[in-house]
Amino acid sequence: MLTLLLALAAAAPVDSTPRVRTIAVDERLAADGRLAIGDKVVVSQEPGGLGDTLVIAAFVKRGADPSEVARAEYRVRMHLGDVQRALAYGDRVDRFAVATTSDALTDAAVEQINASAFGFRAYPSKAIAVESSRTFAVIDRFHKAIGMITIVASAIFLLCLMLLRVDARRREVAALRLMGISERSIIGSVVLEAAVVAGVGSVLGVGLGYAASAIVNWYYQGVYRTPLTFSLVTPEIVAFAVSLSVVLGLVTGALAARRLVKLPPLVLLGR
């Protein structure tokens, strides 16, 4: 027995309902309910109620829609007439989807429909997408906030490490200073070293990021049974992470080296 929780009507005219009335069911429902193509299911408004008998004609994959990811209910697709009959909805629909021949015509079509239509409104798909993705805008802001905290923590960690690395070379720096090597050359060599360390670290970090992203996608696609991509490492993100890391490395290296070369060589040698 199948309880109709939510039906998405396929865009078929009311009077074109085929002789054998068919239904397409969510592949998760098919797996959980051990349903096969050709099986008959009864669709009713409530458990045990009178309903229509439909034949399973297809399985449908869950779409990669973020707004559905946390929703566990199954979905079925039926012919419009079958849904109207099952819900005793009469000759009514909730909405129409209208395709325009080009993007440029969309706004004009929306304006025209809203100017002439009475009792309903037309919205461009982009506006609906913005409204339905408000949840994800919040998650996006949350991720950015976590990212900011992580960047601050990483910067401090990097500065600390650079300070320690440069401090560990006190005697070497003192010797170079005593040999007459300029402060500028010493700072340059330290900054270069810092850049190499930050660059190599970034490359390793990018590799780690790709691996973590793959694990996240594999895990959550399995948990939520969706083809949705949860984590995406884009070239822009890689460029941002690498440049941030290298810049932080250069700045922290320069700060630490500057601090060291300002001390007299004999102090650096502990005399």
Place this chain on the structure above:
Amino acid sequence: MIIAMAARSLTRHRARTLLALAGIAISSAMLLDMVMMSSGMRVSFKQLLEAQGFQLRLSPRGTLPFDGEATLGGAAELVAALERDPDISTVAPVLGGSVHSPKGEGAVTAFGLGLAPQSQGDYNLLRGRNPRTPNEVVFNRAYLAATGRAIGDTITLAAGYDPQLRTFAGAQPFTIVGEASFTYLAADQSAAALPLATMQAMRGTDGRDRLTLVMLKLRDGRNPDSVGVRIAREQPRVSALSTQSAVKQAEERLGYFRQMALVLGSISLVVGFLLVSTIVTVSVNERLGEIAVLRAIGVGASRIAWQVMLEGLALALAGATLGLGLGLVTAQWLNSILTGFPSLPEHISFFVFEARDAFGALGLLVLTGFMAGAIPAWRAARLPIARTLRTEAVA
């Protein structure tokens, strides 16, 4: 002496120590936030469900409360059976649906709840009183503002609205008798509460003798889960959901945040460990000669080890203390972001400070910092005295 030497060692390189402290403080803050987030949703959601004292919720079989448009038929019979049940002390039936009020050329729509005002658990009255007669209604602030009405005003409400024909179905005049805060709705979501029988009548055949949800208070000592199982068996049309099961289901839906909290919390611990161990290791390396001299004049290996480990402990303790304050501030900030979720109940909080969990996590970080000093401490304690003196102190 051990404490004084550890303090001197930490203050010798102030910039380094301050940076390490800042790093540990941020790690602690992140750890605290993640602990607050992992338990916060559970605690907050549980508090929300228990706010009105109802332990069981009955909805149409196979559905969660208000998670679809399904309704239960035979409402009167079901409520009567539940009221006769010796395990149940209060029965609060609810029928939900949209209500529309004419305004200008259109309508202002709100979420309407038909309920029994004397037993309801959906709202807290802020001003005025509960509905007593069939044509009295309580609004929340958002709907009062949207309709431009006040307590004492009369308003027409309908259960159906056809925008094409501009006709209202089941329209009736109501007197607004109170202003309420609806427990399970977002603050900006317009809502109205009216008597159950009125709501059923307004919805016509669609609402006749039907319910969306029944909330139950049990008598003292009853187990909600076992009572729920029994009711679901006796009433095959319903699914019974205890508060505990509801919290569990909500946690499953929001598992992403808990897992994220676990991953980021673990990373914070690792970062804290690395920072302390790096600082203490470098500190020991710089003082090899000093440590060798101390050993040579008779200071025991265990005292040296304790001193090094105390450095790690002091760093972790000070960082965790700073992190506690920082974490509470950042938790407020992060919570203000997440509570921006559309339609989130007003009283839900993602970050809840629970002293036991929070101090447990920070204690773990301090312990981690203490242990991070163990390896350099062991190295310092096992230093070959003569050779180190020759290479470090004498040179």
